[in-house]
Structure formats: structure tokens, C-alpha cells
Amino acid sequence: MTSVDPWMLLVEDSPHDRELALHALRKGNLPGRIEEARDGVEALDLLLCRSQWADRDREDRPCVVVMDIKMPKVGGIEVLRELKSHPDLSDVPVVMLTSSAEDGDLAVCYALGANSYVVKPVEIETFFQTLIDIGRYWLVLNRPRQENL
Amino acid sequence: MPGELSTAPPLVGHHTLLDLLWRDAEAAMVVVDADLHLLQGNPSAMNVLERRGFSIGDELTGIAGQVMALEGGHLLAPEDRPLGRALRGETVVRQAVLVDFADGGGQHRMVLSAQPIEISADGATGALLIWHDVTDSWQFAERSRTQMVRLGQLLEGASDYAIIMLDEEGRVETWSQAAEQLHGYTEAEAIGLPYARFFDDGDRAVGVPKKILNKAAGRGKTQVEGKRVRRDGSVFWAHAALTAIRDESGRLRGFVKVTHDVSEQRASQRAAVELNELLEERVAERTAQLEQQAADLAAVNSELEAFSYSVSHDLRAPLRAMNGFARIMEQEFGEQLPPEALHYLRKVTENAQQMGSLIDALLSFSRMQRQSLRSASIDMTEMVRECWAQLAPARAGREIEFVLPRLPPGMGDRRLIQQVWVNLLDNAIKYTGRQGAARVEVGAQIQRGGVWTDGGQPGRPGGLGGSTAGWIGDWADPDEADDIVLYTVRDNGAGFDMRYASKIGQVFQRLHHTEDFAGTGIGLALVQRIVQRHGGRLSAIGAPDVGATFGFTLRAAP
Numbered sequence: 001m002t003s004v005d006p007w008m009l010l011v012e013d014s015p016h017d018r019e020l021a022l023h024a025l026r027k028g029n030l031p032g033r034i035e036e037a038r039d040g041v042e043a044l045d046l047l048l049c050r051s052q053w054a055d056r057d058r059e060d061r062p063c064v065v066v067m068d069i070k071m072p073k074v075g076g077i078e079v080l081r082e083l084k085s086h087p088d089l090s091d092v093p094v095v096m097l098t099s100s101a102e103d104g105d106l107a108v109c110y111a112l113g114a115n116s117y118v119v120k121p122v123e124i125e126t127f128f129q130t131l132i133d134i135g136r137y138w139l140v141l142n143r144p145r146q147e148n149l
Numbered sequence: 150m151p152g153e154l155s156t157a158p159p160l161v162g163h164h165t166l167l168d169l170l171w172r173d174a175e176a177a178m179v180v181v182d183a184d185l186h187l188l189q190g191n192p193s194a195m196n197v198l199e200r201r202g203f204s205i206g207d208e209l210t211g212i213a214g215q216v217m218a219l220e221g222g223h224l225l226a227p228e229d230r231p232l233g234r235a236l237r238g239e240t241v242v243r244q245a246v247l248v249d250f251a252d253g254g255g256q257h258r259m260v261l262s263a264q265p266i267e268i269s270a271d272g273a274t275g276a277l278l279i280w281h282d283v284t285d286s287w288q289f290a291e292r293s294r295t296q297m298v299r300l301g302q303l304l305e306g307a308s309d310y311a312i313i314m315l316d317e318e319g320r321v322e323t324w325s326q327a328a329e330q331l332h333g334y335t336e337a338e339a340i341g342l343p344y345a346r347f348f349d350d351g352d353r354a355v356g357v358p359k360k361i362l363n364k365a366a367g368r369g370k371t372q373v374e375g376k377r378v379r380r381d382g383s384v385f386w387a388h389a390a391l392t393a394i395r396d397e398s399g400r401l402r403g404f405v406k407v408t409h410d411v412s413e414q415r416a417s418q419r420a421a422v423e424l425n426e427l428l429e430e431r432v433a434e435r436t437a438q439l440e441q442q443a444a445d446l447a448a449v450n451s452e453l454e455a456f457s458y459s460v461s462h463d464l465r466a467p468l469r470a471m472n473g474f475a476r477i478m479e480q481e482f483g484e485q486l487p488p489e490a491l492h493y494l495r496k497v498t499e500n501a502q503q504m505g506s507l508i509d510a511l512l513s514f515s516r517m518q519r520q521s522l523r524s525a526s527i528d529m530t531e532m533v534r535e536c537w538a539q540l541a542p543a544r545a546g547r548e549i550e551f552v553l554p555r556l557p558p559g560m561g562d563r564r565l566i567q568q569v570w571v572n573l574l575d576n577a578i579k580y581t582g583r584q585g586a587a588r589v590e591v592g593a594q595i596q597r598g599g600v601w602t603d604g605g606q607p608g609r610p611g612g613l614g615g616s617t618a619g620w621i622g623d624w625a626d627p628d629e630a631d632d633i634v635l636y637t638v639r640d641n642g643a644g645f646d647m648r649y650a651s652k653i654g655q656v657f658q659r660l661h662h663t664e665d666f667a668g669t670g671i672g673l674a675l676v677q678r679i680v681q682r683h684g685g686r687l688s689a690i691g692a693p694d695v696g697a698t699f700g701f702t703l704r705a706a707p
């Protein structure tokens with residue numbers, strides 16, 4: 001078994017939200033690292049090892065992608081569609097983390113194969129705790145599919 | 150006048166022209182002597198006389214009971230009747246009389262002629278009487294005459310219809326009062342005028358009159374409508390029916406023409422057509438407007454949707470940042486901050502929280518507006534119990550007396566009605582917050598056929614204090630045939646001043662200061678819209694420091 005660090009890909013266009021999320025995860029003393037993408041284009045480039053991530057190890061896949069929906073350039077729903085239809089990446093868990101509690105978004109995300117849908121809590125302590133919970137579940141508790149098994 | 154008697158007497162025994170006339174004439178002829186003895190009678194006469202018991206040789210007296218001269222109308226004594234006069238030497242030619250035979254057969258109209266006649270070689274004279282009973286033909290003629298008079302009266306009486314006759318060439322043959330009124334020609338002027346005279350130059354030029362007559366002659370009858378010209382040149386719109394008249398051999402004898410002035414009808418018909426066209430035009434315009442409005446509305450709606458979507462995301466993101474960083478600052482550096490700085494930091498956090506709640510409330514409000522209704526029967530007792538339980542966090546540390554009787558089921562969208570209850574109960578909990586012995590009481594009344602009943606007791610909506618005041622917004626009247634349930638939530642909290650009741654249900658309107666009772670001003674607006682969308686109505690009755698009763702109506706579940 002390759003001893004690769006467990007890691008999370010955080011796809012979020014708001015630098016503030018990214019900073020708050022990183023703060024929360026740091027506070028939660030979670031193992032592994034957190035990679036950031038500022039929009040859908042970056043997320044896809046990173047996951048598919050393109051552009052600035054061209055020499056990244058293809059085998060090193062994230063334990064979870066935590067992704068906003070509304071982002072500039074390529075939105076979360078488009079990234080989700082691409083990921084879930086890609087043979088190598090379709091089983092990477094994707095958690096939609098969004099301000100949108102719209103029924104329509106919820107339905108579309110699940111139809112495209114999202115593994116979870118979390119509405120960003122308004123109350124800030126709950127928001128922090130939610131991120132810690134997500135990190136703990138997908139980085140610590142959840143066992144991903146083993147590539148070389 | 151013996152000289153006149155020299156023509157061949159009827160007594161000559163061989164067949165002559167006179168014999169034939171005597172034998173076959175329809176007129177009755179008798180010859181009598183000076184003493185009225187019947188010497189001879191022709192078959193026509195004997196036919197009558199024998200029926201009355203007379204035969205040759207009898208004295209012809211008392212046959213006719215009464216004889217009246219038609220000219221003058223007086224009764225004639227026997228000696229003044231034609232036969233009497235002839236015996237006195239007079240000649241009577243065709244005297245018209247009425248004869249009553251006194252046999253119940255009624256009066257006979259007769260034409261009598263009589264003259265003296267030589268009856269023997271010895272110069273004895275008698276008289277020849279010829280009579281002709283014209284009763285039947287007279288009656289027939291009389292009936293025809295009466296009918297003609299009546300028909301004439303009828304035609305004249307039909308003043309709106311000019312009924313005239315044309316000859317086979319189309320020339321006016323008969324005229325009428327109505328025709329004079331319609332066409333402007335007197336009878337004297339009209340007789341002999343060609344049918345074409347009643348048409349204008351244009352119609353004449355293309356032979357319209359001739360075509361009409363030909364059509365009537367060909368088909369037996371025809372109906373036409375068109376312009377006609379009066380004597381003074383004025384024009385009217387006529388409807389005419391022409392019927393061809395043919396004799397027994399089928400030869401065309403002329404036409405009966407019935408003409409009616411339909412100018413007014415035509416004018417009103419045209420007006421109706423024009424009005425219709427105008428209306429259709431208007432409807433088309435209005436439809437186009439409405440379609441445009443519907444399209445505009447759809448555009449506005451989708452804009453609103455996009456707007457609320459970006460509100461949810463873009464407005465909340467900076468808020469989260471404010472909240473988040475303030476919290477981090479408080480947690481990580483709180484110990485290094487002076488108490489006053491911490492106080493202000495908390496103010497920032499509180500305000501950000503309040504704004505977050507406002508955005509949330511607005512979002513759920515706009516979501517509700519767009520959400521479609523799925524109406525079903527709801528067990529209200531169970532739903533209220535759940536909502537009350539769900540509000541446990543709001544009740545934390547409070548002791549509230551909660552009264553929940555069995556409620557009748559109502560028709561509504563589960564998710565939305567649940568929101569109504571949560572909002573109303575949350576309000577009741579909130580506004581009793583300063584009350585020592587807080588009490589929240591849920592109730593319901595059913596309205597059947599316009600009468601409110603509460604536990605079988607008919608009456609007014611008691612939960613609303615029997616007042617019609619306090620209803621908010623417009624009735625979206627549910628079907629009259631349906632029973633209506635009024636659900637109420639009564640509390641003994643801060644209440645409100647009824648003067649401001651009209652502000653309840655408006656977005657962002659609050660009747661209390663935020664420092665007294667926290668709130669967004671959205672809750673009741675949301676309730677109001679949900680109830681309205683269900684065709685129900687929201688009501689509010691309150692008094693400051695006494696309490697408030699909020700009610701909403703729904704269709705009762707069948």
C-alpha cells in the first residue's frame with residue numbers, strides 16, 4: 001500500500017470561505033492535507049493532471065472533493081458531471097457544499113451522482129463544525145476504493 | 150201593340166228555331182190567357198211549376214208569396230208584377246226582383262220579362278212570361294266580390310308591404326297605398342311604369358331588373374334584396390318577393406311583387422357587423438397585450454428567481470466572512486482584547502447573524518411563492534404536536550402552558566402548512582417571553598353553510614372575539630359549497646395595537662422593536678402568503694399586554 005497522505009480537494013471561489021474552511025479543518029486536527037482550487041477549471045485541471053498540475057501523480061486521488069456550486073468560469077455542477085462521467089474519477093466522493101438550498105440544485109446534484117449535499121450553515125460555529133465533520137468523515141472514517149487491490 | 154205580335158207564335162206545331170229555343174232554353178217561359186190560366190210552359194218552366202203542384206190549365210195565382218222589385222226595393226202587388234202588367238198590355242224587360250216562394254227556400258233573385266201575346270186566331274190575348282233564376286250565380290259573384298274587397302283591404306292594410314302586380318312585360322298593373330308610400334308614385338303615375346324604373350342607373354345598366362323578372366318567371370318565385378330608387382330620387386334598401394302568375398295553359402300573365410323597406414334592419418345589421426369587427430379588433434389587441442404581459446411576467450419571474458439565487462449566494466458569502474473572521478478574532482485573540490473591543494466585536498457578530506436570518510427568511514419567502522401546491526388532507530392535531538416539539542429549542546428554559554384540543558383535519562400542502570404552524574407557534578412563544586405564566590392555546594372552528602360552529606354550538610368565530618375586524622388581506626373566497634375550518638393560535642403575550650393590524654402580513658413590517666423581540670418581519674408575511682395561496686385568510690386580533698390571537702382558514706378535509 002502506497003503511503004500517500006489522505007487529502008481533500010476544496011473547490012471554492014471565495015477566498016474568505018476557503019480561509020475559514022482551512023481554519024476550521026486546522027482546528028479539527030484532521031490528518032492529511034488540503035488542496036485548493038479557485039473554480040471549476042482549476043479543479044478539473046488538478047484532478048486530470050493538466051496545465052500547472054501536468055506532472056502530478058495520477059494515482060494520487062483525493063479522499064473527497066468538497067465543492068461549491070456557484071463559481072465563475074465552470075460551475076460546481078459542470079465539474080460534478082465531468083468527474084462522475086470520467087472512468088478514473090467517477091468513484092471519487094464529491095460533497096456539494098453550497099449556500100443554495102434550492103430543490104432544483106439538490107435534485108440535479110444527486111442525479112449526477114453527488115455523494116452528499118450540505119447547505120452551508122448560517123451560524124458560523126455550526127459552519128466550522130460542519131467542515132470538521134465532513135473532513136473527519138471522509139478523511140478518517142470513510143475507506144476509499146483501493147486502486148491496487 | 151198588335152203589330153208587334155205578328156212574329157211566329159209558339160203554338161205552331163212544326164220544328165222551327167223557336168221550337169228548339171222553347172224546348173232547350175234555360176230560361177223558364179210560360180204563356181197564360183187573360184185569366185192567368187196556364188196555356189203552355191217550356192220544360193224549364195214546367196220543371197218548376199209541377200214541383201209546386203201546377204199543371205197546364207191551372208190558374209197561375211199564388212205561386213210567389215212576395216215579390217220585391219230590386220230597383221226601389223218595394224213589394225209588388227200581383228197586378229203590378231210583370232205578368233199582371235203584360236196582361237194590361239205592357240212589355241216588361243228584364244226586371245230584377247226578389248221572390249219569396251214562402252216555402253222556406255229563402256229568397257230567389259230573378260230576372261223577369263213579360264209581354265202581351267196573341268193566343269188564338271180569334272184575337273184573344275194573353276201574356277208570355279220569361280223568368281231566370283240567377284240566385285246561384287249572383288251568390289257566387291257576391292262571394293267573389295266580398296273576397297276581393299277583403300283582399301283589397303288586406304293589401305292596403307299591410308302598410309309596410311307594398312303588394313303590387315306587374316304584367317308579363319313587367320309593367321305596373323295594380324298599385325296600392327303602401328306602394329305609394331314606399332315608392333312615392335301615385336296610382337295614376339305608377340300604372341304602366343316599367344319595373345326597371347324602381348332601380349338606379351347602375352343596376353339598370355347591367356340589367357338587374359330584367360334578370361330578377363327572368364328568374365321569377367323561370368323558377369316561379371324569387372327573393373331579392375337591394376337598392377331601390379323612389380320617385381324623388383332618394384334610395385332605400387328593399388327586400389322583394391316576386392311570384393310569377395301563369396294561366397291554366399301555363400302562359401305567363403304577370404307577377405305579384407311584395408316589397409318591404411329593410412333600410413333600418415340593414416343599417417342595424419351593418420352596425421352590428423361593424424361593432425363585431427371593432428370588438429374582434431379590440432380582443433385581438435387585448436390578447437396581444439396580455440400575451441406580452443404574460444411574457445413580461447415570466448421574464449420578471451425568472452429574473453426574480455435568478456435574483457433570489459444570487460442573493461442566497463452572494464449576499465451570504467460576505468456575511469459568513471464577517472461572522473467567521475470576527476469569531477476567529479474573538480476566539481484566538483479574545484484574551485488580548487480590552488473588554489470594550491470585545492463588546493463591539495460581538496455587536497458586529499450579532500448584526501451579521503441578524504442579517505443572515507433576514508436573508509434566510511427572504512429566501513424561504515421567495516421559494517414559497519414559486520413552489521407549487523400539493524393539497525392533501527392533513528391531520529392537524531398531529532401536525533401541531535410535531536411543530537410544537539420542533540420548537541423545543543425556542544422554548545428552552547421556559548415554562549409555557551400549551552393547550553391543544555383535537556383539531557378537525559384540513560386541506561393543504563403539508564410542507565407549507567407546517568411552516569404556517571411553526572411561524573404562528575414560534576411567534577406565540579416569542580411574544581409570551583416576558584409573561585410570568587405564559588399560555589399558548591390552539592383551537593379550531595368549522596364553518597358550515599356560512600355558520601361557525603364550535604363543538605356543535607353555532608355562532609361566530611369566537612376565537613376572533615366575534616368581530617369581523619382583524620381579517621388581513623383579500624378573501625380569495627373558497628368554494629361556497631366547501632366547509633371551512635378556522636384554526637387559531639391564542640397567546641397571553643405582548644399583543645399588539647389593533648391600529649397597526651393592517652401592517653401584519655407585510656414583508657419587513659414589525660410591530661415590536663428588535664431589542665424587545667427579535668425577528669425579521671418575514672414570518673407573518675410568509676404565513677399570510679401561504680394561507681392566501683390556499684384560498685384562505687389570515688386574521689389577527691390583539692390588545693397590548695393582553696395577548697394576540699392569530700387565525701387562518703383552510704378548506705375542511707372531506
